[in-house]
Amino acid sequence: MSLQAIIYNLDGLFVLDQLLLPHQHKYVPVKTIEDSFSVIKKMQVRGAPAIGIVAALSVAVGLRNLGEGEDAKHFVIDSLEHLKESRPTAVNLFEAAHQLQNVARSVHPSQVKEKVIQEAEAILDKDLRDNHAIGAAGRQFLLDHYKGTKSKLTVLTHCNTGSLATSGYGTALGVIRALHENGNLEHAFCTETRPYNQGSRLTAFELVHDRIPATLVTDSTAASIMNKIDAIVVGADRVTRNGDTANKIGTLNLAVLANYFNIPFIVAAPFSSIDLNLASGSQITIEQRPSIEMITVRGPVVKNSNATEFGKDERIHIAAPGINTYCPAFDVTPAKLIAAVATEKGYYTATKEKFSFTDSPELA
Numbered sequence: 001m002s003l004q005a006i007i008y009n010l011d012g013l014f015v016l017d018q019l020l021l022p023h024q025h026k027y028v029p030v031k032t033i034e035d036s037f038s039v040i041k042k043m044q045v046r047g048a049p050a051i052g053i054v055a056a057l058s059v060a061v062g063l064r065n066l067g068e069g070e071d072a073k074h075f076v077i078d079s080l081e082h083l084k085e086s087r088p089t090a091v092n093l094f095e096a097a098h099q100l101q102n103v104a105r106s107v108h109p110s111q112v113k114e115k116v117i118q119e120a121e122a123i124l125d126k127d128l129r130d131n132h133a134i135g136a137a138g139r140q141f142l143l144d145h146y147k148g149t150k151s152k153l154t155v156l157t158h159c160n161t162g163s164l165a166t167s168g169y170g171t172a173l174g175v176i177r178a179l180h181e182n183g184n185l186e187h188a189f190c191t192e193t194r195p196y197n198q199g200s201r202l203t204a205f206e207l208v209h210d211r212i213p214a215t216l217v218t219d220s221t222a223a224s225i226m227n228k229i230d231a232i233v234v235g236a237d238r239v240t241r242n243g244d245t246a247n248k249i250g251t252l253n254l255a256v257l258a259n260y261f262n263i264p265f266i267v268a269a270p271f272s273s274i275d276l277n278l279a280s281g282s283q284i285t286i287e288q289r290p291s292i293e294m295i296t297v298r299g300p301v302v303k304n305s306n307a308t309e310f311g312k313d314e315r316i317h318i319a320a321p322g323i324n325t326y327c328p329a330f331d332v333t334p335a336k337l338i339a340a341v342a343t344e345k346g347y348y349t350a351t352k353e354k355f356s357f358t359d360s361p362e363l364a
């Protein structure tokens with residue numbers, strides 16, 4: 001089974017429906033801007049970089065199919081204003097929108113279609129190159145950190161930051177892949193990452209697919225295995241100027257554990273995930289998800305005791321009816337708990353508990 005979250009070719013744009021993984025492997029066509037809004041909003045495609053890429057490519061598809069006489073510039077600008085409303089936290093969607101809208105505003109009207117399609121396709125191509133560089137930078141930080149003491153590491157990660165969250169290879173999971181490919185990975189642990197279960201359904205799927213030695217644990221197991229862990233590596237949806245980082249809910253728990261157990265906690269993300277317009281994490285909008293996603297789990301319909309038919313998914317209620325719920329999709333980890341931010345430019349470390357992303361990074 002492919003790990004390719006996004007397929008973009010002359011036939012159009014398709015996303016792997018991640019609500020059905022790992023049991024069903026089904027691509028969904030994205031033919032219109034509304035299709036794009038829907039697959040992002042419903043989290044059929046998710047992951048900060050993937051969201052930005054799908055939004056950009058859906059505009060490219062729309063431009064390829066634009067009717068004669070339709071205004072390309074306004075199509076680009078209006079479509080991306082709408083897509084920005086699909087999910088508020090990941091900066092990659094807003095960064096992609098900014099890039100394409102800028103192109104549409106700055107070129108001659110007759111050039112909008114060609115130049116915006118080029119820009120959208122460049123975002124896709126750049127992401128894969130960046131992920132390999134992010135993996136190298138994260139690996140380099142860890143080798144530098146453990147220089148002279150160990151070169152095979154046990155690493156824990158949270159949520160899904162691999163090929164299913166990007167154009168391929170991944171960010172934090174890219175660091176784990178880089179360690180594995182170079183003989184520096186002893187073992188990987190991944191947390192299930194309730195309530196969407198990106199870890200148990202997606203990251204575990206990727207680790208098994210790549211034959212990386214790994215163990216799945218519940219979110220609540222993390223503290224009890226910290227004595228086995230050499231580093232915690234996570235992704236990011238938005239990093240602010242001082243290094244505060246919004247990431248999947250439960251990330252802050254792990255950062256506090258890392259700090260308590262004196263384990264390096266690393267954020268791995270493309271530089272485009274760093275929002276220099278925001279001074280600190282208190283300014284980040286945290287997406288709230290519907291409570292149905294927390295109080296139920298999707299499961300295949302079991303027709304009878306002898307056979308399981310993967311028919312229409314049914315939701316199985318796992319919480320007491322009537323209970324109030326609080327279901328944020330992300331939390332914010334303060335910069336002081338983060339040892340390094342690994343980007344495609346290299347890795348940044350904090351001085352006096354603050355990051356300076358305008359300085360030169362450590363090069364991998």
Ligand SMILES: CSC[C@H]1O[C@H](OP(=O)(O)O)[C@H](O)[C@@H]1O
Nearest residue numbers: 046047048161165235236247248
């Ligand atoms: C490289 S993915 C970054 C980020 O996106 C995920 O969120 P979601 O699954 O809700 O889109 C998670 O926070 C990852 O760490």
